[in-house]
Amino acid sequence: AQSVTQLGSHVSVSEGALVLLRCNYSSSVPPYLFWYVQYPNQGLQLLLKYTTGATLVKGINGFEAEFKKSETSFHLTKPSAHMSDAAEYFCAVSEGSGTYKYIFGTGTRLKVLA
Amino acid sequence: DTGVSQDPRHKITKRGQNVTFRCDPISEHNRLYWYRQTLGQGPEFLTYFQNEAQLEKSRLLSDRFSAERPKGSFSTLEIQRTEQGDSAMYLCASSRIGVGPGELFFGEGSRLTVL
Numbered sequence: 689a690q691s692v693t694q695l696g697s698h699v700s701v702s703e704g705a706l707v708l709l710r711c712n713y714s715s716s717v718p719p720y721l722f723w724y725v726q727y728p729n730q731g732l733q734l735l736l737k738y739t740t741g742a743t744l745v746k747g748i749n750g751f752e753a754e755f756k757k758s759e760t761s762f763h764l765t766k767p768s769a770h771m772s773d774a775a776e777y778f779c780a781v782s783e784g785s786g787t788y789k790y791i792f793g794t795g796t797r798l799k800v801l802a
Numbered sequence: 803d804t805g806v807s808q809d810p811r812h813k814i815t816k817r818g819q820n821v822t823f824r825c826d827p828i829s830e831h832n833r834l835y836w837y838r839q840t841l842g843q844g845p846e847f848l849t850y851f852q853n854e855a856q857l858e859k860s861r862l863l864s865d866r867f868s869a870e871r872p873k874g875s876f877s878t879l880e881i882q883r884t885e886q887g888d889s890a891m892y893l894c895a896s897s898r899i900g901v902g903p904g905e906l907f908f909g910e911g912s913r914l915t916v917l
Contacts, residue, residue, distance in 0.1 A: 720903045731908040739902050778844050782903035788833060789858055790906060792844035
């Protein structure tokens, strides 16, 4: 069965500092991996996704994530945090084999300090 | 593209009452999903449809919950005999059929408060 673990329910960084949000997954088949962002009072929107091919995936707003099969990880990074990055971030996995449901992690709330 | 719309946005009800939520997906999207989200948690999968067929339903979902998508367009989620534990945000999302799982487009959710 597929599952997602996000380490750290709250992360604080200073403006301009590196953002690192951690995600580990479990899947019995090669997974499809996603990062979604949820701003206050808004719906979830896609930041980036990994399907196949290149393991370093670039998304919107300067975010990127690297798929590491050996570590079963898909951590999200951004070199320099901006105040507007403050939001909740969710990692999700879908096996896409026999089922097209998506399993989400519990989320990481990112706070950016001035 | 008007996005995924959900109605009502907020619903307050008394324990034991039935409630129904509606979701209108993006028009060309074949798959439609329902999730539940409580404070501090990620979206929890409830069920999904491909066209009008309900393909999967969470085993954790109570029999009080039922969803339909009769013509493969809009969907409804009904909760019968509501309990206080049903208080949550109910999210709808839709996606196209493509090669592998694609992007989910979410609505802004329907917030349920059970008194």
